[in-house]
Structures are given as structure tokens and as C-alpha cells.
Amino acid sequence: MSQLEKMEVNPDLAMERAKCNFNIMELTHILDGGEENTVRRKKIEDIALNSGASKDAFPEEHMSPKEKYENAVRKSCIFADLVKNDFAHLTGLETFGINSNVIRRTADAFFKEVSPFLLHMGMFVPTIMGQCTSDQMSYWLPRAMAMQIIGTYAQTELGHGTFIRGLETTATYDPETEEFVLHSPTLSSYKWWAGGLGNTANYCIVVAQLYTKGECHGTHPFIVQIRDEDTHMPLPGITVGEIGPKMGFNTADNGFLGFDHYRIPRDHMMMKNAQVLKDGTYVKVARHGKLTYGTMVFVRVMLVSEAAFNLAKACTIAVRYSAIRRQSKPKPDEGEPQILDYATQQHKLFITIATAHALQLSSSWLWRSFSAVLTEMKEGNTDKLPEFHALSSCLKAVSTSDAAYLIEQCRHACGGHGYMISSGIPHLYNFVSATRTYEGDYTVLLLQTARFLVKAYEQAEAKQPLTPTVSYLKLAFTRKEPWDSSPAGIVRSFQALAAGKVSTCVKNMRKRMRSGLSEVEAWETSTIQLVSAAEAHCRAVISDAYKSETERLTANSSPNVKIVMEQLSTLYLYYWALERIGDLLLYTSISEKDIVELQTAYEELLQKIRPNAVGIVEAFDLRDELLHSTLGSYDGRAYERLMDEALRSPMNKEPINQSYYKYLRPMMKANL
Ligand SMILES: CCCCCCCCCCCCCCCCCC(=O)SCCNC(=O)CCNC(=O)[C@H](O)C(C)(C)COP(=O)(O)OP(=O)(O)OC[C@H]1O[C@@H](n2cnc3c(N)ncnc32)[C@H](O)[C@@H]1OP(=O)(O)O
Numbered sequence: 001m002s003q004l005e006k007m008e009v010n011p012d013l014a015m016e017r018a019k020c021n022f023n024i025m026e027l028t029h030i031l032d033g034g035e036e037n038t039v040r041r042k043k044i045e046d047i048a049l050n051s052g053a054s055k056d057a058f059p060e061e062h063m064s065p066k067e068k069y070e071n072a073v074r075k076s077c078i079f080a081d082l083v084k085n086d087f088a089h090l091t092g093l094e095t096f097g098i099n100s101n102v103i104r105r106t107a108d109a110f111f112k113e114v115s116p117f118l119l120h121m122g123m124f125v126p127t128i129m130g131q132c133t134s135d136q137m138s139y140w141l142p143r144a145m146a147m148q149i150i151g152t153y154a155q156t157e158l159g160h161g162t163f164i165r166g167l168e169t170t171a172t173y174d175p176e177t178e179e180f181v182l183h184s185p186t187l188s189s190y191k192w193w194a195g196g197l198g199n200t201a202n203y204c205i206v207v208a209q210l211y212t213k214g215e216c217h218g219t220h221p222f223i224v225q226i227r228d229e230d231t232h233m234p235l236p237g238i239t240v241g242e243i244g245p246k247m248g249f250n251t252a253d254n255g256f257l258g259f260d261h262y263r264i265p266r267d268h269m270m271m272k273n274a275q276v277l278k279d280g281t282y283v284k285v286a287r288h289g290k291l292t293y294g295t296m297v298f299v300r301v302m303l304v305s306e307a308a309f310n311l312a313k314a315c316t317i318a319v320r321y322s323a324i325r326r327q328s329k330p331k332p333d334e335g336e337p338q339i340l341d342y343a344t345q346q347h348k349l350f351i352t353i354a355t356a357h358a359l360q361l362s363s364s365w366l367w368r369s370f371s372a373v374l375t376e377m378k379e380g381n382t383d384k385l386p387e388f389h390a391l392s393s394c395l396k397a398v399s400t401s402d403a404a405y406l407i408e409q410c411r412h413a414c415g416g417h418g419y420m421i422s423s424g425i426p427h428l429y430n431f432v433s434a435t436r437t438y439e440g441d442y443t444v445l446l447l448q449t450a451r452f453l454v455k456a457y458e459q460a461e462a463k464q465p466l467t468p469t470v471s472y473l474k475l476a477f478t479r480k481e482p483w484d485s486s487p488a489g490i491v492r493s494f495q496a497l498a499a500g501k502v503s504t505c506v507k508n509m510r511k512r513m514r515s516g517l518s519e520v521e522a523w524e525t526s527t528i529q530l531v532s533a534a535e536a537h538c539r540a541v542i543s544d545a546y547k548s549e550t551e552r553l554t555a556n557s558s559p560n561v562k563i564v565m566e567q568l569s570t571l572y573l574y575y576w577a578l579e580r581i582g583d584l585l586l587y588t589s590i591s592e593k594d595i596v597e598l599q600t601a602y603e604e605l606l607q608k609i610r611p612n613a614v615g616i617v618e619a620f621d622l623r624d625e626l627l628h629s630t631l632g633s634y635d636g637r638a639y640e641r642l643m644d645e646a647l648r649s650p651m652n653k654e655p656i657n658q659s660y661y662k663y664l665r666p667m668m669k670a671n672l
């Protein structure tokens with residue numbers, strides 16, 4: 001046992017724990033979705049983490065990029081073995097249920113950045129499940145699940161990521177040999193970005209423009225072998241490599257890929273939604289044209305809980321650190337206060353906790369909607385898909401964007417030490433800021449939602465029935481919403497605000513069209529407002545889901561847990577109402593007096609939450625192995641841990657660095 005492991009808990013943190021007035025474990029069970037899930041999660045974490053296999057003997061930060069990657073592959077293999085051999089029998093592994101979520105989270109103990117296998121489990125396997133016929137699935141899925149092959153998802157190209165219809169890679173069917181010929185006609189058609197593609201994967205899903213009988217049928221997914229299964233050499237006709245250093249994701253070997261008339265068998269086209277027959281006839285099977293985009297929708301849903309989880313990690317670190325950090329002396333006759341006592345610090349941090357709850361609960365709610373949509377789609381009914389696409393797009397955009405912003409707030413809240421890699425926060429930020437871009441850029445996805453909102457507004461205008469998440473749009477045709485500061489009243493105001501914004505967009509577009517612009521031009525000139533309207537819609541959806549899920553989940557909870565959860569969900573509403581005062585003045589009857597009262601109520605709420613703050617973040621139940629943080633560990637020994645990490649730096653291994661003799665000494669001597 002190291003010196004650090006023997007150390008006692010920091011007394012400030014011990015004091016915070018002692019004054020917490022609610023049952024932390026009860027809140028943990030609620031956040032986990034029930035006590036049995038907590039028990040199962042802990043079992044999985046014990047198996048994966050108690051052996052110490054997740055730890056590095058040498059700090060990863062001081063490894064070269066190549067060493068970091070090799071270390072990540074080593075640990076990915078250990079983790080894959082655990083998943084295959086230990087978790088499956090323990091839990092009766094459901095592929096994408098609660099267990100996959102827990103397994104995904106537990107993996108974070110092994111990787112400060114990400115696993116090179118992330119895309120294998122995150123997109124290769126789900127695409128096999130979503131895009132293959134049952135015959136194809138029975139061939140590919142067992143091989144992928146057993147890790148006999150490693151795959152990734154190569155859709156984005158150098159020239160196009162957002163505009164999928166603009167992809168240039170071609171897959172041309174040759175009926176003579178019953179093969180597709182994959183080709184990269186230009187530099188911009190090279191696949192770029194796929195995680196694990198650079199060195200790790202030997203298979204990948206390639207999204208390419210399908211040509212048969214001289215006709216282009218748009219983009220379709222294909223399973224493509226890129227490396228020899230034994231030697232791992234790239235196959236003839238394949239050019240593959242790694243794209244170089246990035247802001248984060250540096251253990252994910254994101255790669256590039258080009259094809260030179262590379263042939264694959266006909267049945268390597270993923271044929272659940274469309275088929276090419278032996279003679280080259282194209283047959284559309286799916287009832288909805290965008291079902292080939294299914295994996296992206298699945299991952300967007302996953303990313304909402306990823307945002308919540310990473311935010312939970314960041315605020316656990318920042319709140320624990322704020323409890324042990326003392327700074328300044330506002331009252332001359334008293335000692336330095338814990339920085340958590342400053343109202344401005346609480347303002348930075350408590351919204352991060354509330355947002356972690358809001359996103360966690362919204363994500364569970366979204367999963368339930370997704371399961372319902374999937375069940376209906378299995379029966380051939382795709383009616384709910386447009387609403388779900390609009391919903392998952394905006395939730396992915398707003399959750400990842402909020403999480404990135406608030407993780408940065410957590411860094412600010414940790415002052416200088418938050419800037420240390422060893423605080424854990426920079427890695428969290430680098431990871432989450434990428435999620436705002438990948439799987440659909442923030443702006444682009446909000447514009448998809450806006451498209452749906454404008455159509456729904458037109459339906460409301462024509463007095464046609466509306467789907468549930470947009471039924472509030474009828475508020476756009478009633479009088480100004482009267483301000484009501486109760487939680488239900490604030491949710492209604494957010495809906496009125498979103499309805500008002502959509503209405504303003506539609507009116508502006510119509511005006512622009514009357515003045516001679518085409519529909520596309522009128523849309524384009526209104527996109528700033530459309531993005532804002534879609535964000536407002538999403539905020540109303542999250543607020544509503546957070547409030548009603550809190551009510552549902554605390555219906556039978558102990559009184560103090562109920563109070564804590566209600567305080568946080570009310571804080572979320574107050575915070576966003578204050579952030580959107582300008583809009584509320586436009587679309588509700590809020591007055592100056594109401595605003596002053598709202599600000600006061602917000603500040604009082606911060607003070608009420610303060611005594612339980614450490615208890616609340618500890619209900620996320622994040623083991624030290626998952627936090628990777630000198631500042632946020634359970635024992636609160638931040639200074640000892642910072643010094644310990646500093647001493648592990650290779651820069652401290654010798655008293656004098658050779659650069660002294662090579663450069664510094666000659667320069668200083670020459671200047672004598
Ligand atoms: C043991 C298990 C362990 C499991 C662990 C799991 C761990 C998971 C963790 C996750 C980590 C994964 C890491 C992922 C890394 C990044 C991967 C990538 O980025 S990959 C790359 C990701 N790349 C991206 O995300 C690219 C983003 N770009 C896009 O998605 C599209 O190009 C687009 C949507 C922007 C436009 O598409 P376009 O074809 O031009 O369409 P138009 O605009 O012309 O609209 C026409 C109509 O179509 C409609 N519609 C559209 N989409 C959908 C849909 N999905 N559905 C339904 N409808 C849809 C639309 O509403 C409209 O309807 P209407 O109004 O006519 O009625």
C-alpha cells in the first residue's frame with residue numbers, strides 16, 4: 001500500500017460528509033434506476049477494478065503517442081476479456097441495456113482518453129445489429145462480439161462529414177463477379193476520422209454511394225475487410241493510416257482510408273433496408289428512406305447519457321476540491337473559508353450538478369421513447385421516427401454543448417490546479433467537446449430539429465393534431481403566457497418561449513419569401529433564429545422531463561431525498577429562466593419585480609443546497625479509478641496527490657537536465 005492509500009480523509013471533507021442530511025445511497029439507487037441496478041453496477045466495477053488491472057505503472061501523460069496507443073490496446077484487450085468472460089455470466093449480458101451502459105462507464109477506469117475499441121462496441125456492433133439481414137447478422141455478430149474481428153465505422157470523408165449525401169466513395173456493383181468495387185475517386189473522398197481505423201481495426205463499415213446498372217442509389221453501408229486476419233497487413237487496394245495528434249481521443253487511432261478499385265462480395269452490403277440482387281437489380285426494403293442513418297440515431301441517444309456521466313465526474317471533482325480548498329479572508333477575525341462557501345462558486349457548481357441530474361433523467365426518458373419507436377419499427381410502423389429524429393438530434397446537441405461548457409466551468413472552479421492534466425478535468429473537457437461535433441455537429445442537428453418544428457407549427461396553425469413533444473406549439477396562437485414562478489409555471493413559460501420563437505421564425509421566413517426570396521434562401525437567412533428556436537424547444541423538453549421524472553422518482557422516496565432532488569430541479573429552472581430573461585420578457589408577462597424575486601429565490605436556493613453539496617455529488621458513486629483525479633479523490637488529499645504526481649514526472653528523475661550543458665550554460669556563459 002502506498003503512503004497515499006494509508007492517508008486519512010481530509011477533515012474538511014469528513015466534516016461535509018457528517019453534515020449531509022439525506023440518505024446518499026437512496027439517491028444513488030434512484031440515479032441508477034433502482035437498487036438492483038446499483039448492486040449489479042458495483043459487482044461489475046468490483047470485478048473490473050479491484051485487481052488493479054486498470055492502473056498504469058508509469059503515468060500515461062508522460063508516454064509518447066505511440067506508447068500511449070500501445071498501452072491503450074493492451075488495456076482494451078484486458079477489458080474485452082473481462083466483458084466476454086466475467087461480466088456475461090454474471091449478468092446475462094443484454095447487449096445494449098443497463099449492462100452495456102455500466103460496462104461502457106467502467107471502461108473509463110482503464111482509459112484516461114478512450115479505448116481504440118470504442119467504435120467497435122459503439123458503432124460497428126450496433127450497425128451490424130441495425131443494418132444486417134438476420135442471415136448476415138448470424139454470421140457477423142458472433143464474430144464481432146467474440147472479438148475475433150475488430151471493426152469501426154468509416155463514414156466521414158476529408159471533404160464531407162455533415163452532408164452525408166455528398167460522400168464521394170463509390171461502391172459499383174459488378175454482376176459478372178457478383179462483387180462491389182469500392183473506389184476513392186478523389187483526395188476529398190478518402191475516409192477520415194474513424195476511431196480505431198489507423199492501426200487497430202481489420203474490418204470496417206464503409207458508407208459509400210451505391211451504383212448498380214449505371215444508376216446511383218445514394219449512400220449505403222458495406223462491411224469491408226481492410227487488413228489480413230492473420231498478418232494484419234493492409235490488403236491490396238487499401239490505403240490506411242492514422243490521422244495524427246488531436247485535441248483529445250489520442251489513444252483512439254482515428255484513421256484515414258482509401259480504396260483503389262477494391263472488390264468485396266455482394267453479400268457484404270448490409271442488406272436489411274435495401275438490397276442488390278445477383279443480377280444487379282436494386283430493391284428498397286425499408287419503409288423510411290433514412291433508416292440507414294439508424295446507428296447515428298442510436299449513438300446520439302447514447303451521447304446524452306455520456307454527457308451526463310462526464311458532467312457527474314467533473315462536478316464530483318470540483319465540489320470535493322471546493323470543500324477542501326480554502327482561500328481569502330473576507331472576515332478578518334475568522335479563518336479562510338472553504339471556497340465552496342462563496343455564492344459565486346456555488347453558482348458555477350450547483351448548476352453542473354443539476355444539469356448532470358437533468359441529463360441523466362432525460363436520457364433514461366429518451367431511452368424509453370427509443371425502445372418504443374424501435375418496437376413499432378419492428379412491426380413496420382415508422383410514423384414516430386420523424387419526431388424521434390427531431391428529439392434525439394436536439395437532445396444530443398444541447399446535452400453535449402451544455403456538458404462541455406459546464407465542464408469548463410468546473411475547471412474554472414478549480415482555479416490553477418484545474419488546469420493540471422492530473423486534475424482529470426482537461427481530459428473530460430477534451431472528450432466531451434468532441435461529442436458536440438461528432439455524430440452530427442451542434443448547429444446542423446439543431447437545424448434538423450428546427451425543420452420538424454416549422455412543420456409542426458404549420459400543423460398547429462391548420463388545427464391538425466400534434467405529436468406529444470410539440471403539442472405545446474399551440475401556445476403560439478394564444479395570448480402572452482402569464483408568468484408563474486412555480487416549477488410547472490416556468491416549464492410552461494419555456495414552452496411559450498419556444499413556441500414564440502418558432503412562430504417568429506415562420507413569420508420572418510414568410511415575410512422574406514413575400515419580398516422575393518426562394519424558400520431555401522428564406523430558410524438560410526433565418527437559420528440563426530431557427531437554431532435558437534430549436535435550442536429553446538430542447539430546453540423546454542429537458543425541463544419538462546426533468547421535472548416530471550423527479551416527481552415520479554421521488555413519489556415514494558424519503559422526505560429529505562425528495563427535497564434535495566426538488567431543490568436541484570428547481571435550480572435548473574431558475575438558472576435557465578435567469579439566463580433567458582430577454583426571451584421571457586418577449587414571450588411571457590414577466591415583470592421587473594418578478595425578475596428581482598426570481599434572482600433572490602435562486603440565490604436562496606444555492607444556500608439551501610450548499611450543506612448537502614458533497615453528499616449530492618457522492619451519490620453519483622464514482623470510484624477514484626473512474627475519476628483519474630488528484631483534486632477529486634475520495635480522501636480529499638489533493639495537495640499530497642498533486643505533489644505525488646509531480647514527483648512521478650520524468651523531468652524530475654535527474655537533478656540537472658542535459659539541456660543545461662547543451663544550451664543554457666553556453667548561453668549564460670557567453671553573456672557574462
Ligand atoms: C457491450 C456493449 C457496449 C456498448 C457500448 C456503447 C458505447 C457507445 C458510446 C458512444 C461512443 C461512440 C463514439 C462515436 C464517435 C463518432 C462517430 C461518428 O461521428 S460517425 C459519423 C456521424 N456523422 C454524422 O452524424 C453526420 C451528420 N449528418 C447527418 O446526420 C445528415 O446528413 C443530416 C441529418 C444533417 C442531413 O441528412 P440528409 O440526408 O441530407 O437529409 P435532409 O436534411 O435533406 O432531410 C431529409 C429528411 O430526412 C430526415 N432525416 C434526416 N436524418 C434522419 C434520421 N436519422 N432519421 C429520420 N429522419 C431523418 C429529415 O428530418 C428530413 O425529413 P423531412 O423534413 O423531409 O420530412
Ligand SMILES: Cc1cc2nc3c(=O)[nH]c(=O)nc-3n(C[C@H](O)[C@H](O)[C@H](O)COP(=O)(O)OP(=O)(O)OC[C@H]3O[C@@H](n4cnc5c(N)ncnc54)[C@H](O)[C@@H]3O)c2cc1C
Pocket residue numbers: 119153154155156159160161162163192193194195249254434437438439440441442443444447
Ligand atoms: C473525435 C472525433 C471522432 C470521430 N469519429 C468518427 C468516426 O468514427 N467515424 C466517422 O465516420 N466520423 C467520425 N468523426 C467525424 C464527425 O462525425 C464529423 O466531424 C462531424 O459529423 C462533423 O462534420 P464535419 O467535420 O464535416 O463538419 P462541417 O460540416 O464541415 O462543419 C464545419 C462548420 O460548418 C457548419 N455547417 C456545416 N453544414 C452546415 C449547414 N448545412 N448549415 C449550417 N452550418 C453548417 C457546422 O455547423 C460547423 O460550424 C469524428 C470526429 C471527431 C472530432
